[in-house]
Amino acid sequence: MTWWREAVGYHVYLRGYRDSDGDGIGDLPGLLSRLDHLSDLGVDAVWISPFYPSPQADSGYDITDHRAVDPLYGSLSDVDMLVDAARRLGMRLIADVVPNHTSAEHPWFQAALRGGPERARYHFRAEPNGWESMFGGPAWTQTPDGQWYLHLFSPQQPDLNWTNPDVADDFDQTLRFWLDRGFAGVRIDVAGGLAKHPDYADVDSQAIHPHWDRPETEAIHRRWRAVLDSYDDRVAIGELWGSPDRIAARVTAGRLHQVFQFDWAVAPWEFLQDTAAQAIEALGKVGALPTWVLGxxxxxxxxxxxxxxxALAKALVTFAFPGSAWIYQGDELGMENAEVDYGDPGGRDGFRAPMPWDSLPAEPLTMYRKAIALRKRFLVGQPFDWLPERRDVLAFRRGDVACVLNTGQQPVTFPGYPLHHSGPLVGDLLPPDTAVWTVLGTSTSAASLSEDRLPE
Known part of the structure; x- marks a missing residue:
């Protein structure tokens, strides 16, 4: 089986993971020093947020050199040590690559501002249209010579023009640079936003959105896939929003390997089963598995x-589903939004507070560790079936193990014998807002399956 199909991944938001030098910013040596946390957790792959040279207008997603390391985070030698250390611990690294835009301080854009031929690598117009930035306000900024340039995010992040061959060629080099250094794959930022309507049509005047999820992205994705497939068992994971059917279309042969299932991340509690069922069915039609996202x-x-x-109950359900499952840093600790302000243009600072290394809460961490260990032993590769539908109950089985989630307000019964649970059980009943994994069959078979195998 391809390693990534049912891997457990972990997103390291580098600035907030661990600070090794006391400057208040997490860095690569800090990640290296606490790689054991991820190994103990049992993750298979670690996606690291951008560590490239950047003015930090958008937490490193405004990049001046896609094939280097910002001294703020360390050096290429630190990257090489991290790759080697992760490999020794049985983990793979995923690079975060950003093809939609550069920093406004990138040499290309600075040359474009001077009127050089590099201007064709961006979107310049004599007049702006009505497109809006994802961060609010117009998506166009005027330059001193009167032209306007496009930025779907901050003005410090001008969008690249993917109809220009220089852009595609340069991104090929970026992919190969990090794959050659030992990265097992890439997470591709804004993977569905690269193609723009050739006439920059208004948003409301087109059946197909003028700059999101356009059909022209297929050729771009296929080019990336060809680069990835020239290596041994590497993976391209797209940051794309859309319905399960549209996600399934993006992971067909020759396109992306995986696309994050963000609809699961934001699904209302009462619609968890519907959301999961639609994803599993749609991806199954193309021979793929969902890429679940918790945070x-x-x-x-x-x-x-x-x-x-x-949150703990949903995590236990997520780890039981077929497909890969991605943890956002700190969710295994039950971290909540925090009152911090780092100047993020998207107002997301509260979601990105540093890891509390001096006070790691034991209960959620133990629940995650045990779930991931049991998943690998008993669930990966097992067939999936929904159990008979009951009101306020989400239930399915993977081989001899059942997963049951009580989404209602009253305790419910569950089949089999408990193997792991997200919270205390009440005798032989499952309380509200709690999930349980059980072993189906006789009590003897349950004991033989779980005896002496539960991780501490």
Whole structure:
């Protein structure tokens, strides 16, 4: 089986992971020093947020050199040591690459401002249209010579023009640079926003959105896939929002390997089963598995959105589903939104507070560790079936193990014998907002499956 299909991944938001030199900013040596936390957790892959040279107008997603390391975070030698250390611990590293835009301080854009041929690598117009930035306000900024340039995010992040061959060629080099250094794959930022309407049509005048999820992205994705497939078992994971059917279309042969299932991350509590069922069915039609997302550096903390009890229950359900599962740094600790202000243009600072290394809470961490260990032993590769539908109950089985979630307000019964649970059980009943994994069959078979195998 391809390693990434049912891997457990972990997103390291580097600035907030661990600070090794006391400057208040997490860095690569800090990550290296606490790589054991991820190994003990049991993750298979670690996606690291951008560590490239950047003025930091958008937490490193405004990049001046896509194939170097910002001294703020360390050096290329630190990257090489990290790759080697992760490999020794049985983990793979995923690089965060940003193809939609550069920093306004990138040499290309500075040359473009001077009227050089590099201007064709961006979107310059004599007049702006009505497109809006994801951070609010117009998506166009005027330059001293009267032209306007496009930025779907901050003015410090001018969008690249992917119809220009220089852009595509340069991104090929970026992919190969990090893959050659030993990265097992890439997480691709804004993977669905690269193609723009050739006439920059208004948003409301087109059946197809003029700059999101356009059909022209297919050729771009296929080019990336060709680069990834020239290496041994590497993965391209797209940051894309959309319905399960549209996600399934993006992971067909020759396109991306995986796309994050953000609809699961934001699903209302009462619609968890519907959301999961639609994803599993749609991806199954193309021979793929979902890429589940529990949290994200762009979303409010899962514990703040659902409450800790529900967040733990949802995590246990997520780890039981077929497909890969991604943890956002700190969710395994039950971290909530924090009152911090780092100047993020998207107002997301509260979701990105530093890890509390001096006071790691034991209960959520133990629940995560045990779930990941049991998942690998008993669930990966096992067939999936929904159990008979009951009101306020989400239930399915993977081989001999069942997963049951009580989404209602009253305790419910569950089949089998408990193997792991997100919170205390009440005798032989499952309380509200709690999930349980059980072993189906006789009590003897349950004991033989779980005896002496539960991790501490």
């Amino acid at each position: 994200s550096h762009d979303l409010p903390r899962v514990a703040s959105r659902y409450g800790l009890r529900r």
